[in-house]
Amino acid sequence: MADTRRWVWLGGIVLLCGFVFLLHSILTPFLVALLLAYLFDPVVDRLEKAGMSRTWGVVTVFALFTLIITALVLILVPMLAKQLFRLYELAPQMLDWLQHTAMPWAQSKFGLADGFWKFDKVKAAISEHMDKTTDIVSVVLSQATASSLALIGWLTNLVLIPVVAFYLLRDWDIMMAKIRSLLPRDREERIVSLAGECHEVLGAFVRGQLLVMLALGVIYAAGLMAIGLELGLLIGLIAGLAAIVPYMGFVIGIGAALVAGLFQFGGDLYPMLGIVAVFMVGQALEGMVLTPLLVGDRIGLHPVAVIFAILAGGELFGFTGILLALPVAAVIMVLVRHVHDLYKDSDVYTGIDEPDL
Known part of the structure; x- marks a missing residue:
């Protein structure tokens, strides 16, 4: 019975990994919505304790979140766009400084060979790219509208995130209770x-x-x-x-x-x-x-674990893997800690064998 249970758990994990691998391209809005529901659940719980119903608590949280995002978009996006354009203007000057000041100093200081850097080609490539990116909005829109299906998918994901997050947040406690009721007793x-x-x-x-x-x-x-x-x-x-x-x-x-x-x-x-x-x-x-x-x-999470998890998740599953990286890393870290404790208490570590009966 114990072996059967282990195989069932192992099979479930394999199926879950296969599910994520096959459908990772459409999981992004659901994972973003799940993250939002997880983040805002404590806030809604506090509103419930204050006497507000669960549904109205979720509506209140979403209204405040929408106002904050709208304000940030209206205020920060134009300012960031101006600074990005300024960065584009400064990039050739920075390359000139690196080419004519920093690198010659490094060459004389460390005895490097002449022409070990190729800044002429780098500067030409970047300058050519800068000339083409005179309008960030038009570039983004042209990429988004290059395919009607891609545009429809992008808009669908944008609409799906708040809708799915709303229902997940509203039924969060119910889902957690149902999941707990399905656990082996x-x-x-x-x-x-x-x-x-x-x-x-x-x-x-x-x-x-x-x-x-x-x-x-x-x-x-x-x-x-x-x-x-x-x-x-x-x-x-x-x-x-x-x-x-x-x-x-x-x-x-x-x-x-x-x-x-x-x-x-x-x-x-x-x-x-x-x-x-x-x-x-x-x-x-x-x-x-x-x-x-x-x-x-x-x-x-340890900083090294954070870096490795994000890079590994992005390499395996793209943006979906990045969203899954930290939760999976947290679970693995907890399991590793328990395996470590079991190992320290085991006969393999202590070297004390149980007496033969």
Whole structure:
């Protein structure tokens, strides 16, 4: 009976993996909707405790979320578009600086051979590409409308996400209760315990770390824009997104900001010190305020596990794999931890054999 049960579980896992592999191209809107439902379920639960019905709680959350997204699109998209155009204008100047200043200095400093870089070809290729990308909106629309089927699929996914998320969020507690009722009775407590640990890991990372990323993006962007850096908003948001891995956002952000500041301010000391101060303040707030407040002492995913999971998921299943990467990594991490505990308690580790009867 035990062997049969193991084979059933193994077969179910294989079928699930095959299902994801075969249908990964259409799973994206459902996975995005599932992520939104998972993120907003605690908010709806609090509204329920405050006396609001589940349906009206979901409607309230969706209304607020829609207002926030609309405001961000109306305010941030035009600003980001302007900064992207400015980046296109600065790219040839940056290549000139690399070609005529940075690389000759590196060549003389480290004794590199002449012509080891090929910046003439790189600059020509980038300049040619920049001349073609004069209108981002027209490029995106031309790509989206290149195929009527692709456009229909894109619009369908866009409509499906809020619809599916609404129903998932409304029936979240019911679905969780039904799933629990289907668990084997003798294994229910263990499975619920493992699921709780997975939820703890995902909660620490998804809810906590995403809020930290958002806060850091706002801090970096606001600080760099206050200094007067032309690309401050773009660099700040990129640094916030890169903060999905600890310290990566700081390294990428301060490096990009210093390079942009060098071209804009010409090496003026005070703006460059201001850029450094912005990232130092952001890093201090992350360590002393944001992470303890938003993530707490819950166990999150290791940075190496995050990087590997995202890259592996994207390589295997594309964007669908990226969405699945972190939940799967959390489950694997919890299972590995339990396997580790079982191994430490086993005869294989202790070297103590049970006496023969």
